[in-house]
Amino acid sequence: MSLLEAIRSALSAIGANALRSALTMLGIIIGVAAVIAMVAIGSGARERVTSQIKSLGANLAIVQSGNVTQGGARLGAGASSTLTDEDASAIAKEVDGVLAAAPVIVTRAQAVFGGANWSTQITATDLDFFTAREWDVGEGRLFEPEELRRGEIVAIIGQTVARNLFGEQNPLEQQFRIRNVPFKVIGVMAPKGQSALGQDQDDVIFVPLDTGRRRIVGRNYARDRSVQTIMVKFASEDAIAPGIEQTGALLRQRHRLMADQEDDFIVRNLTEIANTATQAANTLSWLLAAVAGVSLLVGGIGIMNIMLVSVTERTREIGLRLAVGARQRDILAQFLIEATTLATIGGAVGIALGIGSALTIARIAGWPSVVSLETIAVAVGVSGLIGVFFGFYPARQAARLDPIEALRRE
Numbered sequence: 001m002s003l004l005e006a007i008r009s010a011l012s013a014i015g016a017n018a019l020r021s022a023l024t025m026l027g028i029i030i031g032v033a034a035v036i037a038m039v040a041i042g043s044g045a046r047e048r049v050t051s052q053i054k055s056l057g058a059n060l061a062i063v064q065s066g067n068v069t070q071g072g073a074r075l076g077a078g079a080s081s082t083l084t085d086e087d088a089s090a091i092a093k094e095v096d097g098v099l100a101a102a103p104v105i106v107t108r109a110q111a112v113f114g115g116a117n118w119s120t121q122i123t124a125t126d127l128d129f130f131t132a133r134e135w136d137v138g139e140g141r142l143f144e145p146e147e148l149r150r151g152e153i154v155a156i157i158g159q160t161v162a163r164n165l166f167g168e169q170n171p172l173e174q175q176f177r178i179r180n181v182p183f184k185v186i187g188v189m190a191p192k193g194q195s196a197l198g199q200d201q202d203d204v205i206f207v208p209l210d211t212g213r214r215r216i217v218g219r220n221y222a223r224d225r226s227v228q229t230i231m232v233k234f235a236s237e238d239a240i241a242p243g244i245e246q247t248g249a250l251l252r253q254r255h256r257l258m259a260d261q262e263d264d265f266i267v268r269n270l271t272e273i274a275n276t277a278t279q280a281a282n283t284l285s286w287l288l289a290a291v292a293g294v295s296l297l298v299g300g301i302g303i304m305n306i307m308l309v310s311v312t313e314r315t316r317e318i319g320l321r322l323a324v325g326a327r328q329r330d331i332l333a334q335f336l337i338e339a340t341t342l343a344t345i346g347g348a349v350g351i352a353l354g355i356g357s358a359l360t361i362a363r364i365a366g367w368p369s370v371v372s373l374e375t376i377a378v379a380v381g382v383s384g385l386i387g388v389f390f391g392f393y394p395a396r397q398a399a400r401l402d403p404i405e406a407l408r409r410e
Helices: 003-016 018-054 085-094 128-132 145-150 159-166 209-217 219-224 237-254 270-313 315-323 328-365 373-399 403-408
Strands: 060-065 098-113 116-125 137-140 154-157 175-178 181-189 204-208 229-234 265-269
Touching: 003 018, 003 328, 018 270, 018 328, 018 373, 060 237, 060 270, 085 098, 085 229, 085 237, 098 128, 098 159, 098 209, 116 128, 116 159, 116 209, 128 229, 154 159, 159 181, 159 204, 181 204, 204 209, 229 237, 237 265, 265 270, 270 328, 270 373, 315 328, 328 373
Parallel strands: 116 204, 154 181
Antiparallel strands: 060 229, 060 265, 098 116, 098 175, 098 229, 137 181, 154 204, 175 181
16 A cells, blocks of 8 residues: 555545544644643743843842841841942942943932923933943933033933823923922933833933932932942853952942941842743743643543544454455554544644634733744644554554454454
8 A cells, every 4th residue: 555545545534534533633633722822821921021131131230238237226128328339430440340330329209391290210320320221322312421420400211201291292402390400301211111020111210320319319318429229230141250249348348347247238140030030931831831731642542542443443444455465564554644644633723723822812911922933843743743652552453453353343
């Protein structure tokens, strides 16, 4: 029997029991669809987490004020400003592999323009912040060094602030107020999107560091040259760990901490946090794929079951074929092709259903999904292998039938 004849015979047998064949394929259809949809959703989750973390900037470490003890009471992290912009300058100059060290003060305030107002985040910083965050200006310009030195009353706004405060007007060179202080808009940042915590990163106004301390935050920060946070950007991921160790030693020296005293600062490695989040997303993808893979296993068992039934029903046909000269390998090929065809057709329908399900879920739930060609190729291959694997035993049973006994069976 030629391969073409075997395929024609298999298709004829499938068509003769169309309803039973369709029900048999249902397990494979559901399994393949579930695998594609779940992997697409898991991949989308991983891409979303990765993009949100990357929006913070690569190779970043954050230095924050740490525990402070007053009168025997520990006030907790961030209770007192133990960092200064001079610490940031020292880190940039003395720690190996540092590209930028940006002092940052963050507060919230109401911005007013004409009859419009908007409560937003005010970030007082310098030019190193934009290098550390890998954030470019979309329109206008960044601060000039002289504006930072003199503490001029200028501002750069995010896309959300521009939309809610200025509407359709061009915000460049416009005057608006923060706590009754008039600021001039010199730039609008490029869109950044949501952070990993769901915060709108475009809902922000940037002002020069000294301007923010003196005009917005308060005199305490201005008097001590204090800052809340220092964002440190390293040249490479390999430089982060030794750089953090050097940063800790440098700050302890600058803050005159004794050997038995705790750090009055905290250094967080954002790259480690990003890697942990990515690993968690990868684990979610594998878990979803494994759960969906159970459906494929059930579908394969269904094919084996129905092929065993088919062998029983067609015993006389098999005996007749063997009696007129068919070889065992011909019978084996016929039933293997029939099982593989069932699985492949089910896989093809499952792929279409899985892609449609992934896109529908993404549209309704607002959850991203990524359907890759690799996943589709694997789904097709797996469905075919399931047909071969679970169809081999019934095909082998059919091929090993004794022709005489098979012809006697009713």
